[in-house]
Amino acid sequence: MNNTGPVLILGALSDIGVAIGRAYAGTGRKLVLLARDGEKLEREAEHLRLRYSAIVETREFDVLYSHRELLEELMPFPTTVISVVGLMGDHETSATDELAADLVFRSNFNAPALFLQACANKMAAGGVIVGISSVAGERGRASNYFYGAAKAGFTAFLSGLRGRMEARGVQVITVKPGFVKTRMLAGMKTPAPLTAGPEEVANAILAAEGKHKDVIYVRPVWRLVMTIIKSIPEGKFKKLKL
Amino acid sequence: MIAGWGRYPRTEGTIIEADDANTARTLIASHPSLIPRGNGRAYGDAALSHSAMLTQTRADHILAFDPENAEIEVEAGAILADLLPFLLARGFFVPVTPGTAQVTIGGMAAADVHGKNHHGAGTFGRHIRALTMLLADGSQIRCTPDHELFWATIGGMGLTGVILTIRFRLIRVAGGMIRQTAIKTGDLAETLAASESSRTATYSVAWIDCLAGGRGVVFQGEHAPETTVPPVPRARAVPCDVPPFTLNRLSIAAFNQTYYHATRAGSALVDVWRFFYPLDALHGWNRLYGKRGLVQYQCVLPHEAGEAGLRLLLDEIARQGLGSFLVVLKLCGEEGNGLLSFPRPGFSLALDFPATAAIFALFERLDAITLDHGGRLYLAKDACAGPDSLRHYQRLDQFRALRDRYDPQHRFASLLSQRLGL
Numbered sequence: 071m072n073n074t075g076p077v078l079i080l081g082a083l084s085d086i087g088v089a090i091g092r093a094y095a096g097t098g099r100k101l102v103l104l105a106r107d108g109e110k111l112e113r114e115a116e117h118l119r120l121r122y123s124a125i126v127e128t129r130e131f132d133v134l135y136s137h138r139e140l141l142e143e144l145m146p147f148p149t150t151v152i153s154v155v156g157l158m159g160d161h162e163t164s165a166t167d168e169l170a171a172d173l174v175f176r177s178n179f180n181a182p183a184l185f186l187q188a189c190a191n192k193m194a195a196g197g198v199i200v201g202i203s204s205v206a207g208e209r210g211r212a213s214n215y216f217y218g219a220a221k222a223g224f225t226a227f228l229s230g231l232r233g234r235m236e237a238r239g240v241q242v243i244t245v246k247p248g249f250v251k252t253r254m255l256a257g258m259k260t261p262a263p264l265t266a267g268p269e270e271v272a273n274a275i276l277a278a279e280g281k282h283k284d285v286i287y288v289r290p291v292w293r294l295v296m297t298i299i300k301s302i303p304e305g306k307f308k309k310l311k312l
Numbered sequence: 313m314i315a316g317w318g319r320y321p322r323t324e325g326t327i328i329e330a331d332d333a334n335t336a337r338t339l340i341a342s343h344p345s346l347i348p349r350g351n352g353r354a355y356g357d358a359a360l361s362h363s364a365m366l367t368q369t370r371a372d373h374i375l376a377f378d379p380e381n382a383e384i385e386v387e388a389g390a391i392l393a394d395l396l397p398f399l400l401a402r403g404f405f406v407p408v409t410p411g412t413a414q415v416t417i418g419g420m421a422a423a424d425v426h427g428k429n430h431h432g433a434g435t436f437g438r439h440i441r442a443l444t445m446l447l448a449d450g451s452q453i454r455c456t457p458d459h460e461l462f463w464a465t466i467g468g469m470g471l472t473g474v475i476l477t478i479r480f481r482l483i484r485v486a487g488g489m490i491r492q493t494a495i496k497t498g499d500l501a502e503t504l505a506a507s508e509s510s511r512t513a514t515y516s517v518a519w520i521d522c523l524a525g526g527r528g529v530v531f532q533g534e535h536a537p538e539t540t541v542p543p544v545p546r547a548r549a550v551p552c553d554v555p556p557f558t559l560n561r562l563s564i565a566a567f568n569q570t571y572y573h574a575t576r577a578g579s580a581l582v583d584v585w586r587f588f589y590p591l592d593a594l595h596g597w598n599r600l601y602g603k604r605g606l607v608q609y610q611c612v613l614p615h616e617a618g619e620a621g622l623r624l625l626l627d628e629i630a631r632q633g634l635g636s637f638l639v640v641l642k643l644c645g646e647e648g649n650g651l652l653s654f655p656r657p658g659f660s661l662a663l664d665f666p667a668t669a670a671i672f673a674l675f676e677r678l679d680a681i682t683l684d685h686g687g688r689l690y691l692a693k694d695a696c697a698g699p700d701s702l703r704h705y706q707r708l709d710q711f712r713a714l715r716d717r718y719d720p721q722h723r724f725a726s727l728l729s730q731r732l733g734l
Contacts, residue, residue, distance in 0.1 A: 085370075110332060117373035121398050 073196055073280060075149030076100040080133060080185060083110055085252035086202060087154040089268035093276050094150075095122035102148055104131040104140075133181040141188055150279065151189045152200040153182040157217075158254050164216040171216050178220035183227045190231060195239030198279050201228045202271075205246045205287070208296050211312040232284060243278050244285045247271045248292040263291060314365060317598055318355040320605030320667035320695055323727065325361045331370035336474050337450050339366060340723065347726040348470040350419025351391060353412055355608045356695025357727035358423070358469050366474060368418065374398070375477060383441060385479040388418025393544070393592070396488075396584070400541045404482040405584070407439040411640075413589045418475045423692035424467030424653040426660075428515035428533065428588070431645035435655055437466035438648050439481045446474040448719035457649070464714040467650030469691055471715055471724050471734060489536040490515070490587040496577045500526025500626065504619055504659070507643045515587075518641040521568040522626050522663065523561070528641070529575050533587055542583035547595035556602045559666055564635045571638075601666050609678055610662035610690040612644055612655060617685035622659060624681045629663065632674045636663040651711040654690045662693070672696055691728060699733040708734075 077094045081087045082103035091101060095118045105111045108130030115126040131140055133155050141147075157177035164171035186199055193199070206214055207221030225244055232242035249260040251267050266288045274288045287293045302310070313322040328343065330336035340346065349359035349367050359365060368389035376385040379402060386395065392406065393413035399405055410425040419425075424437040433439075443465060444454045455462045465472045493513075497503040503518050503526055510516035513532035520528035591597055598606060613621045622641075629635065640662040644655040654660075665671040679701050682689065688704050689697050702708055712734070715722070728734070 088370075113332075113373050113375075116375070120374045120377050 073149050073198060074099060075146065075197075076102050076127075076144075077150040077152065078102040078104065078144070078148035078189070079152050079154060080104045080131075080182065081154035081156070082128075083107060083114060084154050084156075085254075085268045086247070086250060086271050088114060089272040090152060090154065090275060091118060092122070093269070093272035095124040095126075097276070098124070099150075100125040100127070102127045102129070102144060104129050104133075106130065106132050133185055134176060137185050137188055141192065147192045148189075149193070149196060150198040150200070151186065151193070152202075152275065153186055154202050155182050156202065156204070156221075156254070159217060161214050161216060174216045175220045178217060179223040179227070183224060186228075186231065190235055190240065193235075193238075193240050197240040198243065199228075199231065199235070199240060200243045200245060200275055200279070202245045202247065203228065205248050205292055205296050207246075209299055209307070212308075213312065241279070241282065243275065243283055245271065245275060245278075245288070246285065246292065246296075247288045248295075250288075264289065264295065314352075314360060315605065316352060316354045316356050316359060316695070318606045318608065318667065318695060319598055319601070319603075320607060321357055321360065321727065323357075323360045323362050325363055325365055327367055328364050329367050329370065330474075331368070333446060333452060333476050336366065336368070336446050336476065337452075339364075340446060340448065340474065341450055343723075344721075345723060345725055347724060347729075348388075348418065348422065348474050350388070350416035350422070351414055353415045353419065354423065355606070355693045357731065358692055358694075359419075360727040361725065362727070368416070368474075368476075371476070372416075376479070379404070382482045382484060383479060384482055385442075385477055386417050387477055388416060388421075388475045390417045391415070392417065392420065393589075397541070397544055399482060400485070400488040400584070403484055403486065405485045405488075405535070406436075407481055407483050408433055408436040409588050411589065412592055413585075414592060417478050417480075421466060421475055421478050422468060422470045424648065424650040425692070426642075426644070426655045428517045428531075428642065430655055431511055431516070431643050432514060434645060435467070435648045435650065435653055436480070437463075437650045437653065440466065440478060441481060442479040443475055444477045445472070446476060448473065448721065448723045452476070460714060461718060463649045464651050464711050466648075467653035468711065468715075469652065469728060469734075470726065471729055472718060473724060485535045486537050487539040488542045488584045489538040489540050489581055490533045490584060491536040491579065492582050492587055493532045493579050494575055494577050495530040495532070496528075496572075496575070497530060498527050500623060501619060503528045503530060503641065504622070506530040507641060507659070511643065516643065519571070520626075520639045520641050521572055522629055522639045523565045523568055523635040524572070526623075526626055527572065528639075529572065529577075536581055538581070540583075542585060545585050545593055547593055549595040550597055550599040552599065553602045554600045556604065556666065559601065559634075561633055561635055564637055567637055568635070601664075605667040606664050607667045607671060607675070607695050608662060608664050608693040609675055610660065610693040611678070611682040611687045612658050612660040612690075613682065613685050613687040614656065614658040617658065617687065621681065621685040621687070622661065625661060625678055628674070628677050628681065632670065634665065634671075636665055639663045651707040651714075652691065652705060654688055654692070656688065658687070660690075662690075667695070691732075694728070697732065699731075702732055702734070
């Protein structure tokens with residue numbers, strides 16, 4: 071890997087964000103951590119400094135608000151930008167409360183997409199953009215289509231951004247982790263072979279960077295699972311309780 | 313269903329999680345009954361509750377590291393296995409380690425764990441400089457060894473409050489290698505003699521074959537001068553519960569026989585992972601005991617009880633007929649200050665069994681022998697003893713008085729504390 075510049079993690083206190091931060095801290099690259107809770111962020115940063123002797127900068131930041139100032143302050147600009155933000159929301163609430171649904175859309179699509187575009191505009195050849203999307207974006211399911219639609223949008227955005235940045239030599243990686251043992255899925259029973267730990271996601275991203283990967287499923291079995299799910303005719307799919 | 317490492321007993325209680333002090337305070341206020349839980353490595357019901365179990369696995373940060381004074385301060389949820397590569401790379405090691413690295417530092421303090429160096433280094437609690445805790449009334453205190461609550465909390469099994477951070481001393485080491493010496497013995501008397509004469513070794517522990525008259529292997533260890541920092545080994549996993557019939561006198565005798573003969577007497581250089589945590593290499597080894605789970609019997613008998621006491625225990629076990637893998641015998645040193653700390657001078661014996669009715673009956677007979685000889689049971693392992701088994705915890709009344717004062721409603725309670733009437 072010849073990308074040795076700073077790594078920006080948006081959503082650094084999510085379970086996957088923490089795992090990514092710790093994995094990158096071990097590589098010696100400078101970290102720029104963004105999260106909403108400044109106090110907890112500083113605790114994590116101090117841990118990374120002590121545990122990995124990492125150089126860590128933190129910014130209390132909410133992706134739903136303007137990122138213009140923040141991005142102008144980052145010098146030198148990060149050469150790897152990773153978006154981990156996301157919000158599952160409660161689907162039933164989203165279906166009856168448009169403000170709740172809007173928050174799911176904005177948190178998973180509008181805000182991270184606009185943030186990554188702004189970053190892309192500042193990045194030079196050799197840079198890497200990573201977006202954590204979801205297998206939920208591959209097909210809308212009755213039980214989760216607000217989140218799924220937002221992730222579908224995000225996946226399409228990343229795909230387009232990849233095409234645009236190709237000529238500029240910036241790699242865009244779409245990550246579709248499948249089930250991950252995180253607070254987002256707390257209390258949900260998921261099949262063990264389909265469920266990854268946050269560290270697995272982090273290691274998969276680390277491995278994908280520099281290997282010219284475009285789209286990664288953390289556990290390869292998910293590629294098969296999604297192929298099957300996508301191949302079900304709509305007439306049948308709508309009757310499935312998924 | 314939530315269980316301890318032994319997977320017996322189980323509870324329908326809920327796991328609640330605090331990733332910082334504020335969340336923990338809110339959870340204490342909103343739960344009339346709860347017990348702190350580390351990484352679930354206590355065998356029995358020490359970290360179980362039918363109400364709520366408070367975990368802090370995301371409060372796992374290193375807060376301060378002072379190489380000059382060889383001290384570190386961490387949050388209670390930090391896992392020992394995650395800390396060790398950091399420490400070894402900087403020429404440090406923990407002063408005391410239990411037989412698995414998959415424990416939280418908070419759990420190590422709450423159970424006041426001991427290791428293969430107990431005869432010299434005492435328990436983990438001896439090396440703790442300060443704790444910060446949340447009490448039942450929601451107040452936060454920092455206590456050092458001169459605070460009355462300190463020694464009630466060390467070994468207090470989570471019953472005095474929630475430990476938030478631990479500051480403890482480290483030892484300096486060259487690297488992560490141990491010079492191990494194995495001495496093979498022919499019978500129990502020889503095993504005890506070899507253990508006694510291992511007092512001068514930094515680490516010592518004996519494995520005995522309880523189906524072959526107490527012959528065994530005494531392992532001694534010293535930190536080696538090599539500066540190698542060994543990589544963290546990758547664990548292999550037990551893929552499923554092993555059916556109960558595979559565990560019988562024949563298979564255990566065969567295992568013990570093989571283990572005895574496969575162990576080479578003499579000196580070898582091994583890394584800390586293999587020396588201290590051999591079972592961690594087999595992820596989920598508790599599943600070898602099947603769905604019913606396992607129970608461990610660990611007691612300590614005073615020196616006065618001598619070989620006769622140990623022989624009574626081993627004979628009782630042999631009479632039962634099943635036997636046990638990996639019976640561990642350990643010479644314990646001076647007693648520490650923890651009011652409920654387990655180790656006292658004498659020999660500690662630990663054996664694993666499947667959790668069956670016959671074994672529970674056996675444990676009752678073993679308890680009688682242990683208590684007759686002034687011995688104690690280890691609360692971090694126990695799953696089935698009665699209140700009377702605490703008889704030789706001489707400072708129990710002091711513990712109870714402190715707990716009543718700091719937590720009059722016994723908000724912090726576990727299945728263990730209820731079972732034993734702590």
